[in-house]
Amino acid sequence: MIGTQEKGSTSGVPETPAGERGPVYVTRAFLPPFETFTELMRGVWDRGQLTNNGPLVQQFERALAEQIGLAHPLFLVNGTIALNLIIRALELKGEIITTAFSHPVTTTSILWEGCTPVFVDIDPDTFCVDPTAIEERITPATTAILATHVYGLPCDVEAIEAIALRHGLKVIYDGAHAFGTRYKGESLLNYGDVSSTSFHATKVFHTVEGGSVHTRSEALYTRLRLLRTMGQVGEGFHAVGLNAKNSELHAAMGVANLPFLDEILAQRRHQWERYATGLASAPVHLARIPADTEYNHSYFPAVLPTEEALLRVRAALNAVDIHPRRYFSPAVTELPFIGRTGECPIAESVAHRVLCLPLYHGLSDAIIDEVVDIVSRTLR
Ligand SMILES: *Cc1c(COP(=O)(O)O)cnc(C)c1O
Numbered sequence: 001m002i003g004t005q006e007k008g009s010t011s012g013v014p015e016t017p018a019g020e021r022g023p024v025y026v027t028r029a030f031l032p033p034f035e036t037f038t039e040l041m042r043g044v045w046d047r048g049q050l051t052n053n054g055p056l057v058q059q060f061e062r063a064l065a066e067q068i069g070l071a072h073p074l075f076l077v078n079g080t081i082a083l084n085l086i087i088r089a090l091e092l093k094g095e096i097i098t099t100a101f102s103h104p105v106t107t108t109s110i111l112w113e114g115c116t117p118v119f120v121d122i123d124p125d126t127f128c129v130d131p132t133a134i135e136e137r138i139t140p141a142t143t144a145i146l147a148t149h150v151y152g153l154p155c156d157v158e159a160i161e162a163i164a165l166r167h168g169l170k171v172i173y174d175g176a177h178a179f180g181t182r183y184k185g186e187s188l189l190n191y192g193d194v195s196s197t198s199f200h201a202t203k204v205f206h207t208v209e210g211g212s213v214h215t216r217s218e219a220l221y222t223r224l225r226l227l228r229t230m231g232q233v234g235e236g237f238h239a240v241g242l243n244a245k246n247s248e249l250h251a252a253m254g255v256a257n258l259p260f261l262d263e264i265l266a267q268r269r270h271q272w273e274r275y276a277t278g279l280a281s282a283p284v285h286l287a288r289i290p291a292d293t294e295y296n297h298s299y300f301p302a303v304l305p306t307e308e309a310l311l312r313v314r315a316a317l318n319a320v321d322i323h324p325r326r327y328f329s330p331a332v333t334e335l336p337f338i339g340r341t342g343e344c345p346i347a348e349s350v351a352h353r354v355l356c357l358p359l360y361h362g363l364s365d366a367i368i369d370e371v372v373d374i375v376s377r378t379l380r
Contacts, residue, residue: 024367026325028360029201030264032256040252049248053229056251060207063258068179070214071190072221074228075251079176079198079211081244083109083146086194086213088242089223090170094141097169099129100333100344101351102148106174107332110146118142119333121344125288127151127301130346131159138163144170149178149188151356152204152298154290157183157191172196179205180265180296189214194224199254204268204298205261207254210246264361268297271359271368275300278372283379299327300357302375307352309379314355316378322371327356 044050051057057075064073076082087096087109096110100119110117120133127150134145145164147155155173164171173191176198181188189195194217197203199210215221226233231241272295276286285303289295304310310326317324331351333340341348357371 021364021367023321023323024358024363024371025323026327026356026358026360027202028362029206030257030260030361032253032260036256037252040256041249044248044252051245051247053245054248054251056248056255057246060251060254060258061212063255064212067258068261069187069190070212071216072218073212073214074221074224075207075246075254076211076213076228076244077246078209079174079196079200080105080109081242082196082198082211082213083172083174084112085224085227085242085244086172086196087113087115087144087146088240089220089227090144090172090194092143092170094143095139096144096146097134097137097142098146098332099148099150100331100340100347101127101150101328102174102332103176103328104332104335106146106148107335107338115143116141117332117338119340119343119347121346122150122350123156124285124303124346124350126153126155126290127287127350128153128155129160131156131163134160134163135167138167138169142167142169144172146172146174148174148176149181151287151301152177152179152181152188152296153287154178154181154183154188154191154293156290157188160192170194176200176203176211177298178296179203180261180298182294183290184292187214190216193217194220199250204296205257205264207246207250207257210250210254265296267361268359269295271363271365272297272300274365274368275302275357275359275372278369279375282372282376284375297359300359301327301354302357303350304353304355304379310353310355313375313378316374317371320370320374322358322367322374324355324357324371326354329354 064070123130129147171192173195175189175195178188194215199207227241228244231239329351331347
């Protein structure tokens with residue numbers, strides 16, 4: 001609605017005839033060749049097994065372990081339930097230190113499991129928790145740290161591990177954005193006691209709906225595996241579980257998409273760098289990719305000087321049918337049902353000023369250049 005209202009009213013940006021390229025959204029799901037998917041469906045039809053740890057689920061998990069190097073991958077129904085499953089499996093109680101800048105579910109998973117979130121502010125260059133702000137928030141009730149690898153950029157995993165060791169805390173990473181990022185030669189999802197990711201259709205790699213958890217601990221893996229299937233083994237029930245398993249149809253999308261991962265990541269790198277080069281002299285603050293990181297380029301966040309500037313840039317893009325996203329906005333602390341506004345000023349300030357620009361497989365250089373041009377001119 002804002003787009004329509006403000007159409008043509010902003011900053012002398014020329015109207016690009018939208019009809020030529022159609023609307024541009026912030027993301028668009030990659031799809032494998034139709035025939036690849038239907039071939040996999042043929043097998044599902046022949047076997048008649050649709051779910052319950054079928055051969056495609058097992059094949060997908062094996063591929064995640066062997067090709068991505070993930071520790072003990074368990075394929076799940078989504079990245080939200082993954083967090084609930086982890087908190088349950090670790091039997092966490094009391095306070096969990098978390099970030100103010102993430103998807104709301106990072107925090108609501110803590111609340112859903114009856115624990116108390118304690119917020120820490122972020123590093124404005126990586127958007128991840130500022131480890132120097134963690135220790136002052138630890139109390140005798142603290143049991144864990146749940147941090148997000150925001151936009152697929154790594155948290156300071158070494159500093160967080162050192163703090164956790166000093167205080168006997170568990171470390172959980174919400175790696176919903178982090179699939180494909182490597183840190184020091186290793187999948188970022190293998191860091192911490194346990195991590196989750198999301199394979200939702202809007203993420204860098206997807207299974208339509210889906211997610212997974214990863215841990216190096218054999219004992220925790222066994223526990224997560226049991227709780228994933230309602231605590232059921234064979235015909236017996238052994239624990240208070242969830243139904244968090246995913247289906248053969250979703251696994252098929254993962255199996256079909258995985259061979260394209262390197263191509264997807266390479267193209268995203270090119271697109272990301274084209275944005276970064278194009279915006280180098282514009283007054284926007286861009287993410288800093290930490291050392292030793294092979295980044296997955298899952299998002300292109302641009303932090304604008306003010307919220308007013310953000311609204312002008314968004315209106316100018318909307319006017320030509322380009323739709324960036326305010327992601328994440330507001331900060332978790334500012335959500336009405338959280339009500340902790342003011343606790344994390346950096347996260348809140350970034351949340352008011354950050355815009356994720358369109359970035360997805362197949363996005364053309366011409367559209368990237370058009371976005372760069374509009375952003376630069378609007379801010380001039
Ligand atoms: C998308 C997302 C989730 C939730 O994943 P779903 O698969 O959609 O349930 C969790 N955390 C973050 C940071 C996310 O972006």
